[in-house]
Amino acid sequence: MMKIKKIFNIGCLFVGLLFLASCSSTATVEIDTSFPAVLAKPGVLSAVIIFDDEFASYVGKPNENTSVSIGKAQVNLLKNAFSGLFSSIEFASSIDNLNANSGIIITPSVRQIQVSTPSEHYLNVFEVWIKYNLKIETADGRLIVNWFMPAYGKTPDVFMSSKERAIEQATIIALRDAGAKLLLDFYRIPALNQWITEQQKRAES
Amino acid sequence: MRAYKLLSQWLCLVPLLIGCAATTTIDEFRPTNQPIFIAENEKVVLLGRRDSGHYETDREFISCVTNKVNSADINVVPEQIFIDAIYPWFEPRTAPKGLPRLKRLMQDPTVREKVENLRIRYLVWLDGSTETLSQGGSMSCAIGPGGGGCFGFAQWDKLSTYEATVWDLKDLIEKGRLRVDSEGTSYLIGAVAPIPLLTPVKSDACSSLGNQLKTFFVVN
Numbered sequence: 001m002m003k004i005k006k007i008f009n010i011g012c013l014f015v016g017l018l019f020l021a022s023c024s025s026t027a028t029v030e031i032d033t034s035f036p037a038v039l040a041k042p043g044v045l046s047a048v049i050i051f052d053d054e055f056a057s058y059v060g061k062p063n064e065n066t067s068v069s070i071g072k073a074q075v076n077l078l079k080n081a082f083s084g085l086f087s088s089i090e091f092a093s094s095i096d097n098l099n100a101n102s103g104i105i106i107t108p109s110v111r112q113i114q115v116s117t118p119s120e121h122y123l124n125v126f127e128v129w130i131k132y133n134l135k136i137e138t139a140d141g142r143l144i145v146n147w148f149m150p151a152y153g154k155t156p157d158v159f160m161s162s163k164e165r166a167i168e169q170a171t172i173i174a175l176r177d178a179g180a181k182l183l184l185d186f187y188r189i190p191a192l193n194q195w196i197t198e199q200q201k202r203a204e205s
Numbered sequence: 206m207r208a209y210k211l212l213s214q215w216l217c218l219v220p221l222l223i224g225c226a227a228t229t230t231i232d233e234f235r236p237t238n239q240p241i242f243i244a245e246n247e248k249v250v251l252l253g254r255r256d257s258g259h260y261e262t263d264r265e266f267i268s269c270v271t272n273k274v275n276s277a278d279i280n281v282v283p284e285q286i287f288i289d290a291i292y293p294w295f296e297p298r299t300a301p302k303g304l305p306r307l308k309r310l311m312q313d314p315t316v317r318e319k320v321e322n323l324r325i326r327y328l329v330w331l332d333g334s335t336e337t338l339s340q341g342g343s344m345s346c347a348i349g350p351g352g353g354g355c356f357g358f359a360q361w362d363k364l365s366t367y368e369a370t371v372w373d374l375k376d377l378i379e380k381g382r383l384r385v386d387s388e389g390t391s392y393l394i395g396a397v398a399p400i401p402l403l404t405p406v407k408s409d410a411c412s413s414l415g416n417q418l419k420t421f422f423v424v425n
Contacts (some may be wrong), residue, residue: 031324039315081293123259156263172295180293 027066027163030170031073040183045196046103050095051075060113060130068113068171070130074178078108081179085186104144107135111148115167116171126163127154128170130178143192151178166175179197227389227409231417235381240423241371247326248280250287251421255297262331266411270331273415278424281326290321307378320374328374329418330336333367335407338388346393351369355395364388365410369418379419385414 058071082089092098095105111131117123132149153174155166187193226411236419243249253262267284275281288295294316301307309318365387371380389404 020270036292038293039291041315125259125261154261156261176293176296177298180296180298183293184299 005034007173013024015067017107019104028069029067029164029167029171030069031168031175033172035073035077035080035179037080038179038183040084040153042083043085044088047086047103048090048092048098048103049078050092050105050107052093052107052109053079055109056093058110060110062113062115066115066167068115068128068167070110070113070171070175073172073175074108074110074130077179078176078182081182082106084183098139103139105137105139105141107137109133115170117155117163117167125154125156126166126170127152128174130169130174132178136189137145138195144195145189147192148188149178149181149185151175151181153177190198207380212307222422227387227406229385229409231413232293232384233381233417234383235421236379241327241373241380241421242425243279243326244425245278246324248282248324249274249329250282250284250325251298251329251331252284252295254300254330256302257332258301260334260336262333262367263358266333266335267331267406268367269408270415270418273412273417277419277422279419279422284325287325289324290313290323291316304372304377304379307372307374311374311377326373326375327380327422328372330370331367331373331414332370333365333375335363335365337411338362338364338417339419342393343400346395347397355399357395357398359393359395360390362388362390363404363406365406367410367414369414371421383414383417383421385410385417387413406421 041162049188056075057072059067059069061067078092083185086103088103095107098105109132111133112129114129116127118126130151132145132151135151136147138144141144151174153172155169155173187196199201235317250273251274253264255261255266264284271281271283288327291297292312301310311320338361340359340361342357342359344355344359346355347353367385369383369407372378373380387406387410389406389409391404394400394402
């Protein structure tokens with residue numbers, strides 16, 4: 001009888017610990033999803049996109065309890081998005097072994113990733129911001145512009161859904177938003193626009 | 206005597222069960238009395254608005270209304286398939302908020318061609334959310350080696366407000382609007398075991414909106 005009571009008490013303790021563990025606020029999220037091809041007519045430019053190792057394996061730590069691994073997913077997304085912008089495109093892992101006649105060279109990097117959860121504000125949504133920097137250079141290494149590209153995603157706080165799942169969904173939406181922002185605004189970057197106009201004038205004269 | 210006792214117990218439950226019914230109101234606007242004709246090979250897509258700051262039309266609701274409309278003879282393209290096929294032009298950042306922007310988007314030959322290939326004739330925007338308006342009462346639960354239980358009473362009011370806007374992707378005009386408001390109170394009674402008496406506010410809003418939307422379309 002005593003043995004049964006002891007087993008019951010240990011069982012209660014285990015269930016209690018399990019309950020407390022499920023309340024833990026640590027979240028480790030890995031995004032490994034594929035993205036659709038973009039529906040766009042490519043422009044006349046050709047480009048080389050540099051995905052360095054740091055970018056391709058990027059793991060963001062928006063706070064001490066959360067880590068978001070987006071390296072693989074953001075490379076997939078940007079490959080799709082850039083393919084809709086340029087007539088000819090190459091992807092490389094380093095700027096060292098490049099063809100000199102490569103049009104423009106773009107090196108994306110992540111400046112910051114931020115996550116906001118319902119426990120931090122009055123809204124009932126999970127939010128993710130990814131702040132990208134696109135370093136755009138000419139083939140001979142002259143800097144055209146460092147373009148700041150923010151992306152945003154949010155997802156509702158679904159009842160009984162895990163924090164990881166909610167952050168994952170918000171991050172996927174933020175990555176898709178990055179693709180949309182790129183398609184929408186890339187050729188509107190003033191410095192890039194000016195450089196293209198100069199190139200066209202030079203070609204005509 | 207026993208039958209009388211059983212009947213009185215059931216009669217006590219009736220007011221509570223009646224209290225769990227939602228009140229639903231539907232407002233409809235159409236520029237003409239003409240039905241919206243759709244050919245057998247044409248399709249409809251239902252999309253949720255997700256550009257608002259503090260809420261977003263949840264996918265579960267969109268899928269519920271889609272299933273209601275799909276159960277008629279109307280072909281409905283699933284939301285995510287359409288959004289992926291036309292990426293990135295229907296993302297929260299880029300989706301057209303009004304007809305002028307839609308007209309500009311449809312001038313793009315690649316977008317127009319894709320919409321035509323998918324045979325989508327009508328686009329229905331669904332915008333809204335379900336919110337808890339007020340809550341009251343209290344409930345406390347306790348567990349110990351000898352057993353456990355919940356005691357108390359809690360109640361909360363929920364309101365679902367959704368609006369559907371139908372766009373014609375061929376003529377690029379608005380064909381009609383529907384608005385549904387569904388409100389109800391749910392209860393949780395703690396008598397050792399917690400007994401939930403939930404009012405299906407969102408489900409009622411979905412059924413009403415879906416059924417009304419079906420009547421908009423006439424298959425040629």
